[in-house]
Amino acid sequence: MSDYEAVIGLEIHVQLATATKMFCGCELSFGEPPNTRTCAVCLGLPGSLPVANARAVHLGLTIGLALGSQLAPRSIFHRKNYFYPDLPKGYQISQYDEPLCRGGRLGEVRIHRVHLEEDAAKLIHVGSSGRIHGSGASIVDFNRGGTPLAEIVTEPDLRSPEQASEWLKLLRTTLRQLGVSDVNMEEGSLRCDANISLREPGTSELGVKTELKNMNSFRFIERGIRAEIARQGSVLSEGGQVLQETLHFDPGSGAITSLRSKEEAHDYRYFPEPDLLPVAIDDGMIEAARSAMSELPAERAGRFVKIGLSAETAHQLAFRGELGDYFEEALAADVEPAAQPQALANWIVGELPGRLDDGEDPAGSRVQARALALLVGLVQAKRVSVGAGRQVLDTLVAEGGDPLAIVEAEGLAAMDSDDELAGVVAAALAANADAAERVREGNAKAIGPIVGHVMRETKGRADGTEVARLVNEQLGV
Amino acid sequence: MLELSARGAAAAIAAGSLSRGELFDAYRARAAADRAAAGDGLNCFTWVAERAPGEDSGAPLQGVPLAVKDLFCTAGVPSQSGSRILEGYEPPYTATVVSRLTGAGASLLGKTNQDEFAMGSSNENSAFGVVRNPWDRERVPGGSSGGSAAAVAAGLTPWALGTDTGGSIRQPAALCGIVGLKPTYGSVSRYGMIAFASSLDQAGPLTRDVGDAALLLRHMVGRDACDATSLEFPQQIELPTAERLDGMRLGVPEELTGEGIEPGVLQAFRHTLEQAQELGAEVQSAHLPHAPHALSAYYVIAPAEASSNLARFDGVRYGFRAEGASDLLDMYTRTRHDGFGAEVKRRIMLGTYALSSGYYDAYYGRAQRVRTKISEDFRTAFQSVDFIVTPTSPTVAFRLGERTGEPLSMYLSDYCTVPMSLAGIPAISIPCGLSEGLPVGFQIAGPAFSENRLLAAAHALEQAIGFDGGAARG
Numbered sequence: 001m002s003d004y005e006a007v008i009g010l011e012i013h014v015q016l017a018t019a020t021k022m023f024c025g026c027e028l029s030f031g032e033p034p035n036t037r038t039c040a041v042c043l044g045l046p047g048s049l050p051v052a053n054a055r056a057v058h059l060g061l062t063i064g065l066a067l068g069s070q071l072a073p074r075s076i077f078h079r080k081n082y083f084y085p086d087l088p089k090g091y092q093i094s095q096y097d098e099p100l101c102r103g104g105r106l107g108e109v110r111i112h113r114v115h116l117e118e119d120a121a122k123l124i125h126v127g128s129s130g131r132i133h134g135s136g137a138s139i140v141d142f143n144r145g146g147t148p149l150a151e152i153v154t155e156p157d158l159r160s161p162e163q164a165s166e167w168l169k170l171l172r173t174t175l176r177q178l179g180v181s182d183v184n185m186e187e188g189s190l191r192c193d194a195n196i197s198l199r200e201p202g203t204s205e206l207g208v209k210t211e212l213k214n215m216n217s218f219r220f221i222e223r224g225i226r227a228e229i230a231r232q233g234s235v236l237s238e239g240g241q242v243l244q245e246t247l248h249f250d251p252g253s254g255a256i257t258s259l260r261s262k263e264e265a266h267d268y269r270y271f272p273e274p275d276l277l278p279v280a281i282d283d284g285m286i287e288a289a290r291s292a293m294s295e296l297p298a299e300r301a302g303r304f305v306k307i308g309l310s311a312e313t314a315h316q317l318a319f320r321g322e323l324g325d326y327f328e329e330a331l332a333a334d335v336e337p338a339a340q341p342q343a344l345a346n347w348i349v350g351e352l353p354g355r356l357d358d359g360e361d362p363a364g365s366r367v368q369a370r371a372l373a374l375l376v377g378l379v380q381a382k383r384v385s386v387g388a389g390r391q392v393l394d395t396l397v398a399e400g401g402d403p404l405a406i407v408e409a410e411g412l413a414a415m416d417s418d419d420e421l422a423g424v425v426a427a428a429l430a431a432n433a434d435a436a437e438r439v440r441e442g443n444a445k446a447i448g449p450i451v452g453h454v455m456r457e458t459k460g461r462a463d464g465t466e467v468a469r470l471v472n473e474q475l476g477v
Numbered sequence: 478m479l480e481l482s483a484r485g486a487a488a489a490i491a492a493g494s495l496s497r498g499e500l501f502d503a504y505r506a507r508a509a510a511d512r513a514a515a516g517d518g519l520n521c522f523t524w525v526a527e528r529a530p531g532e533d534s535g536a537p538l539q540g541v542p543l544a545v546k547d548l549f550c551t552a553g554v555p556s557q558s559g560s561r562i563l564e565g566y567e568p569p570y571t572a573t574v575v576s577r578l579t580g581a582g583a584s585l586l587g588k589t590n591q592d593e594f595a596m597g598s599s600n601e602n603s604a605f606g607v608v609r610n611p612w613d614r615e616r617v618p619g620g621s622s623g624g625s626a627a628a629v630a631a632g633l634t635p636w637a638l639g640t641d642t643g644g645s646i647r648q649p650a651a652l653c654g655i656v657g658l659k660p661t662y663g664s665v666s667r668y669g670m671i672a673f674a675s676s677l678d679q680a681g682p683l684t685r686d687v688g689d690a691a692l693l694l695r696h697m698v699g700r701d702a703c704d705a706t707s708l709e710f711p712q713q714i715e716l717p718t719a720e721r722l723d724g725m726r727l728g729v730p731e732e733l734t735g736e737g738i739e740p741g742v743l744q745a746f747r748h749t750l751e752q753a754q755e756l757g758a759e760v761q762s763a764h765l766p767h768a769p770h771a772l773s774a775y776y777v778i779a780p781a782e783a784s785s786n787l788a789r790f791d792g793v794r795y796g797f798r799a800e801g802a803s804d805l806l807d808m809y810t811r812t813r814h815d816g817f818g819a820e821v822k823r824r825i826m827l828g829t830y831a832l833s834s835g836y837y838d839a840y841y842g843r844a845q846r847v848r849t850k851i852s853e854d855f856r857t858a859f860q861s862v863d864f865i866v867t868p869t870s871p872t873v874a875f876r877l878g879e880r881t882g883e884p885l886s887m888y889l890s891d892y893c894t895v896p897m898s899l900a901g902i903p904a905i906s907i908p909c910g911l912s913e914g915l916p917v918g919f920q921i922a923g924p925a926f927s928e929n930r931l932l933a934a935a936h937a938l939e940q941a942i943g944f945d946g947g948a949a950r951g
Contacts, residue, residue: 040570044789046563047550047572047669051705079785081832083809090788140793269832271841274675274782275667276705 536582562816572669590624644894651918728763741912869918
């Protein structure tokens with residue numbers, strides 16, 4: 001399978017953070033008892049009519065602006081017709097050939113379109129299969145039915161499962177920062193389908209694609225795509241042909257099963273929704289979306305570069321908004337000695353996340369932004385060595401508190417006197433005579449055990465660069 | 478008391494010379510007798526209110542009873558659009574237009590029979606059975622608002638609410654010798670009307686005279702926040718008083734007044750044109766070059782929308798569900814097979830086909846282009862005439878069963894009414910005489926929101942014609 005290049009596009013459904021549903025006045029549901037957030041409209045009762053939610057249009061425009069899409073001055077709702085018990089009207093109101101937004105880009109991935117639609121209701125199948133076939137009964141909860149969704153469709157610009165997952169995280173951060181959605185995958189407010197095909201590297205033609213449905217965590221997306229790439233790879237390697245079909249990935253078993261083939265694909269019989277007028281966008285609506293929008297990740301990254309961060313660090317901070325917020329708070333703390341922005345950022349994207357739970361917001365941890373700023377300031381002023389600084393951070397993560405107090409209590413202050421350090425170095429050379437000999441003979445890498453010895457002896461208080469300098473000096477290298 | 482017009486009755490109640498309770502009881506007795514007789518009577522009513530409404534509300538319609546087509550949702554009252562698939566269905570809410578009218582003082586007298594989901598021109602496609610024409614019980618009342626039209630004509634109600642998609646108010650009004658008005662699309666809320674074809678459906682009054690149509694319409698129109706396609710009516714609907722048609726230019730489109738129109742109907746129509754001229758109107762010929770294609774376009778657009786609108790009737794949540802299904806698809810199939818009548822299934826299949834992948838442009842797309850052309854035809858015509866006038870129906874009421882085996886000949890009943898529906902413009906049918914002892918309807922159509930002028934012209938003509946519908950009221 002390594003012979004093939006994977007071509008991946010994503011379709012992301014985002015539940016919009018409106019107060020009410022897409023086409024009726026029902027409040028959005030957050031775990032209320034089943035069928036308590038419903039009305040004639042979202043139940044599809046005879047005679048009921050939809051009215052488009054202006055707030056959802058506003059949020060859709062906000063997404064379009066953030067992704068640099070073209071906003072259609074006039075877009076149209078269509079009916080997508082198919083029968084299923086979670087679809088009370090027998091059609092979903094969606095958008096078809098005239099979506100709200102077209103084009104755009106986020107990071108390295110081009111956006112194909114963004115459109116608005118309504119969510120389906122939730123089906124619960126009673127019985128062991130968990131699917132409608134073979135279940136004794138199926139129960140419908142219409143609370144979710146009619147929730148506004150933005151569907152974001154990318155161009156097939158992704159090339160690996162890891163890249164897809166990373167990019168999706170970037171999109172999630174962007175959407176969260178825009179405030180358009182809760183973007184909570186576990187609760188289903190962000191759902192992702194992936195279109196996957198393989199081709200010979202260096203060719204530009206697209207292979208036959210399959211669609212992997214409804215993956216609800218970053219891990220599953222990565223695993224699902226990886227499994228499907230492997231499956232397609234072995235089909236092609238054996239001289240077979242990939243069939244165009246819609247697939248389901250079972251994260252429990254890792255199995256990929258077919259939901260329907262191309263022949264079984266629905267003919268959705270799209271036609272313009274006659275119960276709704278076209279959505280006409282005017283300058284006022286665009287201006288409202290623009291002004292309600294907080295700083296976009298790309299703009300923020302640009303600002304970080306201007307205060308001296310590398311492009312890469314700026315990007316990392318800007319696209320994980322919570323890290324960016326924490327960085328700005330630390331920067332504003334005005335500590336003495338002051339931390340340089342790049343050094344501070346390095347600790348925030350490098351040292352801190354590894355010590356927190358995966359994805360945890362540092363603002364919610366015990367490490368106060370001001371404390372981290374002071375710690376980095378102390379390290380930069382060489383009042384605490386890098387190694388000792390890491391120990392201080394461990395303590396901050398575990399217990400919180402003030403770095404100076406921790407340095408004091410744990411005796412982690414950098415060694416002021418070169419004489420004292422020179423003595424420890426001399427002792428280390430004596431204890432590691434073989435290594436010292438190799439260093440003298442020009443093997444610079446052999447210095448490791450010696451430095452390690454010094455660090456152990458000094459509990460990490462020594463500055464690594466200074467130790468190396470003293471070793472070389474004492475060995476006459 | 479039963480000979481009073483609806484506005485006459487309202488005025489008498491307001492003046493204290495008539496009791497609203499007595500009036501209601503008198504109509505209730507007639508409606509209930511019709512309901513009880515079912516197929517042995519005219520079969521106009523599918524449900525009749527039990528009790529008279531409370532005493533004097535002071536509202537303008539003064540408790541005058543109102544019959545409402547079955548497809549209007551009425552809370553807690555059976556509303557099944559003439560279909561078995563909504564057997565026993567009682568909606569939890571009331572249609573906006575019905576709420577407006579009861580809010581204005583109308584009393585719900587009962588629900589009226591109709592063609593299933595408003596699909597039909599004879600009221601022979603109903604789960605409640607056929608409706609008979611009070612002028613001749615062996616003949617159809619027209620459709621789809623056949624129950625409403627026959628009930629008004631027979632004096633079982635002072636007036637009634639109907640809906641018109643391609644002629645469903647005007648054609649039965651013509652065949653029953655009463656007044657029927659299809660308002661401008663968007664002027665009356667569709668919220669709570671069980672949909673047939675959303676881009677065409679429009680509620681309107683069926684009344685004994687033009688004045689009553691104006692009064693009922695006055696309390697129907699207006700923007701409804703629940704219907705995105707509804708609009709505020711630009712003026713109040715006035716009660717018409719015009720006696721003359723001086724300076725009015727009536728355009729007679731060759732395309733809708735030639736071949737296919739019965740001689741008797743054409744004769745009554747021409748006689749009415751002469752009366753119009755005597756009132757000062759100028760009669761000239763007009764052109765609607767695309768009108769002959771209207772029926773074809775209509776029978777693509779309306780079934781296409783219907784195929785989608787009727788998808789919700791799947792047996793899952795309400796109404797009829799077939800027994801003994803083995804799985805989900807089987808339940809859908811059996812429920813819809815047994816729950817829908819033949820004409821409804823025919824149109825669902827037509828519409829599904831027209832929207833199918835690969836056929837959309839050839840059918841639905843082309844039909845929409847024809848629709849645009851027809852609208853343009855009317856716009857052009859209204860630059861040189863004030864109104865377009867035609868016979869409402871090419872024929873008088875036909876015999877029960879005469880066309881049930883020939884859908885195409887049935888569809889031709891709407892030949893003269895469908896173009897206005899596609900253009901979304903208002904049109905009224907007034908009785909203009911008899912042919913072979915059966916009523917003939919005269920249709921007047923005007924530009925969008927011209928209802929006040931339309932009603933004024935219809936009123937002047939009505940006075941000159943002096944049609945007497947008393948015979949049907951028995």
